Amino acid sequence: MKDESINIGSLGAESEKLNNSKLSLNSTSLSGGFCELKHFSGPDMEDGEEEPPLAVEICDADQPQDGGVSVGVTVITGYLGAGKSTLVNYILNAQHGKRIAVILNEFGEEIGVERAMINEGEGGALVEEWVELANGCVCCTVKHSLVQALEQLVQMKRRLDHILLETTGLANPAPLASVLWLDEQLESAVKLDSIITVVDAKNLRLQLQGRRDSSSFPEAFLQIAFADVVILNKVDMVSAEGSDTLEDLEKEIYKINSIADIIRSVRCQVDLSRILDRWAYDSGYVTHLESLLQESQSLSASKTHDSSVRTLCIMETRKVDLDKVIMRPFIFQVKCSFVISFGFIKSSMSFLIFSQVRLWLEDILWDKKYGMEVYRCKGVLSVSNSDLLHTLQAVKEIYEVVPAREWKEGEDQINKIVFIGHNLNEEVLIDSLRSCALSTS
Numbered sequence: 001m002k003d004e005s006i007n008i009g010s011l012g013a014e015s016e017k018l019n020n021s022k023l024s025l026n027s028t029s030l031s032g033g034f035c036e037l038k039h040f041s042g043p044d045m046e047d048g049e050e051e052p053p054l055a056v057e058i059c060d061a062d063q064p065q066d067g068g069v070s071v072g073v074t075v076i077t078g079y080l081g082a083g084k085s086t087l088v089n090y091i092l093n094a095q096h097g098k099r100i101a102v103i104l105n106e107f108g109e110e111i112g113v114e115r116a117m118i119n120e121g122e123g124g125a126l127v128e129e130w131v132e133l134a135n136g137c138v139c140c141t142v143k144h145s146l147v148q149a150l151e152q153l154v155q156m157k158r159r160l161d162h163i164l165l166e167t168t169g170l171a172n173p174a175p176l177a178s179v180l181w182l183d184e185q186l187e188s189a190v191k192l193d194s195i196i197t198v199v200d201a202k203n204l205r206l207q208l209q210g211r212r213d214s215s216s217f218p219e220a221f222l223q224i225a226f227a228d229v230v231i232l233n234k235v236d237m238v239s240a241e242g243s244d245t246l247e248d249l250e251k252e253i254y255k256i257n258s259i260a261d262i263i264r265s266v267r268c269q270v271d272l273s274r275i276l277d278r279w280a281y282d283s284g285y286v287t288h289l290e291s292l293l294q295e296s297q298s299l300s301a302s303k304t305h306d307s308s309v310r311t312l313c314i315m316e317t318r319k320v321d322l323d324k325v326i327m328r329p330f331i332f333q334v335k336c337s338f339v340i341s342f343g344f345i346k347s348s349m350s351f352l353i354f355s356q357v358r359l360w361l362e363d364i365l366w367d368k369k370y371g372m373e374v375y376r377c378k379g380v381l382s383v384s385n386s387d388l389l390h391t392l393q394a395v396k397e398i399y400e401v402v403p404a405r406e407w408k409e410g411e412d413q414i415n416k417i418v419f420i421g422h423n424l425n426e427e428v429l430i431d432s433l434r435s436c437a438l439s440t441s
């Protein structure tokens with residue numbers, strides 16, 4: 001029985017060395033970022049706008065952090081003024097018994113330390129911690145400095161149950177997701193729990209409309225596309241009779257990302273069990289994924305080429321062959337300079353062997369070979385010569401195929417994959433997936 005995983009690292013020669021690490025090709029854009037104390041100033045807070053976070057009851061505060069359990073990191077993103085701080089305050093104030101650290105992530109600034117605010121619980125004090133942020137980029141270190149800093153934070157505390165990483169207004173969450181979605185074999189003390197996007201119900205339409213005047217997608221699209229949970233906040237400001245009802249807005253969000261859980265809220269007062277400890281990137285998440293796949297499939301009936309950001313679900317009955325390899329020509333080019341006046345390129349062709357599944361994913365995710373831009377991808381694979389259902393996940397260029405569980409009796413053993421991105425073409429995706437199927441010859 002086969003039990004294969006495909007965990008991919010970076011491109012080029014380093015990719016073999018880092019084979020077990022999920023590393024982003026573009027995450028270096030984060031390496032200049034820093035994390036700063038979020039100004040939840042506690043009882044002596046000055047601006048008076050936000051209520052100070054209250055103490056939460058801590059049980060067994062003296063118990064050391066269980067080395068075997070990773071602390072979940074929830075990335076909170078959303079447009080300017082959508083309600084991110086309101087959500088963080090709400091979580092800190094809620095009676096959940098968890099000790100939570102809050103970090104504000106700002107992009108584009110250079111600083112060597114991170115500050116985090118930690119709810120210390122019983123005393124009600126919010127304690128500020130400073131964590132050394134090692135210099136280095138994701139190209140040359142297996143763990144990003146942000147991850148190392150978070151791990152340090154976890155190790156310094158006797159107990160820390162969760163980390164909230166709030167991004168600044170216009171951030172695209174993709175680089176953070178890429179950095180925090182680590183390979184389990186790295187045994188990190190922190191683990192990406194989920195990405196939550198807070199959306200302002202009153203202004204969503206306006207924020208998405210920026211697209212009309214621009215060739216690129218506004219951050220509002222990306223923040224929804226990468227979300228595991230979308231909190232549709234400020235619903236008190238949307239009237240039932242207006243041009244955009246809440247149902248319309250939900251449909252709009254669902255069209256962009258139909259695998260996200262959408263929660264309506266006023267002042268981000270949401271059921272915490274729906275937003276914390278979701279473990280959206282675990283292969284064990286597959287049960288939930290399957291029901292989402294079924295729902296989203298009904299939305300992807302259109303076979304036409306669509307240039308907007310949207311969700312598309314494909315199905316293929318033929319089993320995927322993880323062992324299938326193909327030879328691809330590889331052209332070595334040698335510049336010959338002895339003909340000084342003309343100079344010419346000498347090419348010699350060689351062949352390299354590649355796994356077909358890897359090539360299929362890398363053509364789509366890395367090379368954008370078919371002109372598609374895929375942001376997120378989730379699915380189940382039916383693999384030949386295996387009794388196990390495999391899961392496929394991708395965030396931008398990083399992807400993973402892992403065996404998840406045995407197929408249930410009577411379950412349809414077919415490939416079902418959801419893509420979120422733009423310029424998605426259903427026919428091309430299905431045809432190219434078929435190339436990974438077991439050869440019948």
Ligand SMILES: Nc1nc2c(ncn2[C@@H]2O[C@H](COP(=O)(O)OP(=O)(O)OP(=O)(O)O)[C@@H](O)[C@H]2O)c(=O)[nH]1
Pocket residue numbers: 078079080081082083084085086087168169233234235236237265266267268
């Ligand atoms: N009416 C209404 N106002 C809200 C709601 N949620 C938040 N607000 C208000 O909206 C404003 C912005 O909320 P914040 O939580 O600061 O938003 P943010 O996303 O952190 O803002 P930035 O940090 O500037 O990006 C504040 O004045 C909140 O009190 C809501 O559901 N309804």
